[in-house]
Amino acid sequence: MTGGPLLDAADLHVWIEGSHILQGVTFSTPAVGVTALLGRNGVGKTTTVKALLGLVPRTGRVEFDGTDITAHPTHAIVARGIGYVPEDRGVFSALTVAENLRLAERRPGAPRYDLVHELFPELRARAAQPAGTLSGGQQQMLAIGRALLNDNRLLIVDEPTKGLAPRVVREVADAVAVAAERVPVLLVEQNLALVRRVADQVVVLDAGRVTHTGPAHDLLDDPDRVRALLGVARTGSGSAAESDTEPEPEPEPESEPDTEPDADSRVASTSASTPGSARGSTTAPQVGPPAGPAADPTHDRQVDTA
């Protein structure tokens, strides 16, 4: 450990099929706690995660624990101690639960099956079951369990509660909270209740750029700023299931927070509001003109940095 940020992304640019998805994303993940990567649907959160791991071609610089890993292949980046739970869970449906876990073992003899089975006893009971026959919640447990199996130095968890039933959301949220006690987490999440529960820092993206960074509660306790940055009326215990994988042919139907009493903490999936009124510790790198569908020319990206 170098004492600086654990993960440092600088000026990340990603183009996918001609669209300029990430437009100079710069942020750091501290060596402790949970950093939540927030933003409306389609702003580039998942692409940011993939860029960090080298899963999409990108320019810019990525450092992990003081080492420049920009040119490293994905497997070498992950092998440095990063556990990854992708948005689509990434379980291998033709393999059994046990095989999915065994595949994730990076150092034979050292996997933490006791922790995984303690958090998700169902994975032990269903060890011989093909992962493709698990429910969505069980698959998410398997994906998180796989990431927890190794003694990682950072977990990157992309929308772990997406599309899950409320009961399962609680279970998954508990697992994320337990994981966060042991290892720093970079969490992409639309469920602001979970973010409020576990996150220490937040990084807000909009149209492929970072528009805000700072302590989680500073943002979440300020409804105006939440509304401005995320398009959310209020924060509480609800959930939102949205996708931000670009390009996104079929985004999931957006819920309407104001009409659902129990769902009061959703990050908007539209870009109706402007983030110009945001205050606090914000950054707004300006890298050229917006381009491609992720960029909304109506947005004022010059966020107040006062």
Next chain:
Amino acid sequence: MSTVVLLVITGLGLGALYFLIASGLSLIFGLMDVLNFAHGAFLAIGAYGTWWASVYLPGAGPDGFGFLLAVAFGVGAGTLAATLVELCVIRPLYGRHREQILATVGLSLAVPALIQAVWGADPLTFPRPELVAGTVGVLGVNVPTDRFLLIAAAVAVFTALWLFNSRTRYGLIVRAGVQDRAMVTALGIDVRTAFTLVFAIGGAAAALAGALGGLYFGVVTPTQGMSLLIFAFIVVVIGGTTSLVGTALASVAVGLIQQFANYYTVAGLGDIAVVIVLALVLLTRQGGLTAKKSAERVA
């Protein structure tokens, strides 16, 4: 009845030969998305390597242990060639399917041309060990012994591949990689090592097919690999491009159909019958015979 028995056993022998070629092709395509037109070249290298070793390699010969050594040499040569092709030609072209096809087609033409330049275009008589030179009586029919050798080799390769896929970590990586290669790398696994291994295994199986194909046909020619490769591709498509079980079933089906059609219709019509079956499978089950059994893929 005796004719049917003969056709079944010789058809199984031909199917075994197809399986030896198609298994590697299926494995390579399933994991790497590489349509390897150079696979026939590995077969030719195995065949000529075995022939060369049986004639020139000290200790090797046309019979007994010497022939086994010659086959081992041929298989080794094919495996080495496959490994080098993966490292030097395929690896720099990952994800560039068009270029991969061009490169492997180029190799499929260049290797036979090179063989022809060295040993000529005429067929070379392949050594025939005494043990497999005769026939075996089965239900009153005399069946060439080499067919049983082919069947035994195919069963052994099938078992070895099944054990590799189901019992080894690399097999696990291959089965996972067939489904989602990017996610395998996101687990910290260097899937390129698995690629090289799979290519080498495929090359070894093809080279073994070349050596045993020499026994089957009695001769080796520079273009033998290419003509057999066409049927191997048909087998892979019919069986489902990522299923070892499907490949085995399709190999048997194609071998039997060819034998029966050639005997009961007109010699040569067996090839057309196979193409008709291929068309029917493509029209009715686009993923091949095992399309719906995703859980069994490469298992």
